[in-house]
Amino acid sequence: MNIYFDLFLTFAKVGVCTFGGGYAMLPILQREVVEGRGWAADEELTDYFAIGQCTPGIIAVNTATFIGYKLRGVLGGVAATLGLVFPSLVIITVIAACLSNFAQFPVVVHALAGVNACVVALIASSVIKLGKSTLKNGASITIFLCVLALGNANRVFHASVGGISLFELLSSPAVLIVLAGIAGYVVWGLGKKGGERK
Amino acid sequence: MTLLRLFFEFAKTGLFAVGGGLATIPFLQDMGAGTGWFTNTDLTTMIAVSESTPGPLGVNMATYVGYQTAGIPGAVAATLGLIFPSVIIIMVIAGFLQKFRQSKTVDALFQGLRPASTALIASAGLSVAGAVLFLFTQGGGQGELANTIAVRWPSVILCGVVFVCMRYTPLKKLHPVAFIAAAAVAGVVFQL
Numbered sequence: 001m002n003i004y005f006d007l008f009l010t011f012a013k014v015g016v017c018t019f020g021g022g023y024a025m026l027p028i029l030q031r032e033v034v035e036g037r038g039w040a041a042d043e044e045l046t047d048y049f050a051i052g053q054c055t056p057g058i059i060a061v062n063t064a065t066f067i068g069y070k071l072r073g074v075l076g077g078v079a080a081t082l083g084l085v086f087p088s089l090v091i092i093t094v095i096a097a098c099l100s101n102f103a104q105f106p107v108v109v110h111a112l113a114g115v116n117a118c119v120v121a122l123i124a125s126s127v128i129k130l131g132k133s134t135l136k137n138g139a140s141i142t143i144f145l146c147v148l149a150l151g152n153a154n155r156v157f158h159a160s161v162g163g164i165s166l167f168e169l170l171s172s173p174a175v176l177i178v179l180a181g182i183a184g185y186v187v188w189g190l191g192k193k194g195g196e197r198k
Numbered sequence: 199m200t201l202l203r204l205f206f207e208f209a210k211t212g213l214f215a216v217g218g219g220l221a222t223i224p225f226l227q228d229m230g231a232g233t234g235w236f237t238n239t240d241l242t243t244m245i246a247v248s249e250s251t252p253g254p255l256g257v258n259m260a261t262y263v264g265y266q267t268a269g270i271p272g273a274v275a276a277t278l279g280l281i282f283p284s285v286i287i288i289m290v291i292a293g294f295l296q297k298f299r300q301s302k303t304v305d306a307l308f309q310g311l312r313p314a315s316t317a318l319i320a321s322a323g324l325s326v327a328g329a330v331l332f333l334f335t336q337g338g339g340q341g342e343l344a345n346t347i348a349v350r351w352p353s354v355i356l357c358g359v360v361f362v363c364m365r366y367t368p369l370k371k372l373h374p375v376a377f378i379a380a381a382a383v384a385g386v387v388f389q390l
Contacts, residue, residue, distance in 0.1 A: 184310015
């Protein structure tokens with residue numbers, strides 16, 4: 001099959017199977033792109049999500065563009081991205097045209113409650129899979145725990161400096177990602193050089 | 199003309215909304231107020247529809263707003279507008295990364311990013327879990343008990359069953375969408 005068509009189709013599948021935000025697409029991505037196609041590794045997915053957190057745009061779209069670009073340059077990126085948004089375009093247009101009270105149908109409400117409970121389990125399972133490849137040593141586990149704690153600290157603690165809420169700022173994903181990058185540089189970048197000097 | 203404006207307005211949203219679908223909502227509120235294309239009530243309906251259909255939330259919102267404003271061409275213009283800036287930005291970053299992949303410094307940065315990214319995903323999973331598995335009620339006035347938290351046991355049980363099935367039984371070979379479909383049926387049958 002033509003690779004561009006394959007990219008379009010695979011990401012259309014991811015688009016159909018994703019309910020909610022970008023994180024809900026992770027289990028489907030792992031299945032289709034990592035296990036099914038071998039287009040990326042689990043660690044690469046975390047890289048793309050990390051970059052997607054700090055760059056403009058929808059995380060799901062950013063990830064599709066990344067993987068498509070990595071495989072086949074600009075055209076690949078475009079094919080993957082259009083594939084991802086195609087199902088939404090069709091489904092939402094149909095619903096907007098025919099069923100403006102779609103979200104209030106009892107069947108939809110109940111089915112969605114079931115889907116949401118399932119998505120929680122899917123994300124939990126994906127995080128465990130990711131953790132196996134990204135949390136291999138003390139330093140990475142420390143970064144994981146710090147980010148998890150800081151990211152949620154604003155729910156418990158409140159402190160502000162000069163009108164800026166401190167924990168609110170610290171819990172912003174973009175800030176946490178930048179701090180983690182610096183930590184990575186200090187631990188692995190500087191550490192290795194020091195080791196070589198000996 | 200409307201199409202061009204839709205493309206441009208959503209490109210602005212795509213350019214400034216950092217971090218995922220929910221980040222687009224404040225921009226859409228501004229857009230509704232500025233253009234008169236939709237009211238805040240319309241927006242609430244759009245969010246509900248976007249959340250209950252497949253696809254990334256932000257993309258669904260763009261398609262819905264575009265369709266309501268200018269039909270199918272509008273839906274296409276708004277969606278392409280939303281994704282346009284991030285496609286360009288990501289391609290520039292991806293090109294840069296490919297060039298510097300051998301660099302020890304870039305490698306060290308990503309060593310730090312990966313556990314952080316995993317933590318952010320875990321954190322998002324926890325907030326979804328909080329919203330889906332628990333019911334938070336604001337305390338009623340007159341000095342009564344403050345906020346109460348109730349556990350939605352049927353959802354917790356369904357979540358637990360799915361988790362065990364997909365990790366510890368031969369069913370783990372199934373595609374995730376099989377679990378999603380089964381959970382939707384369970385939701386309807388048990389009136390979740």
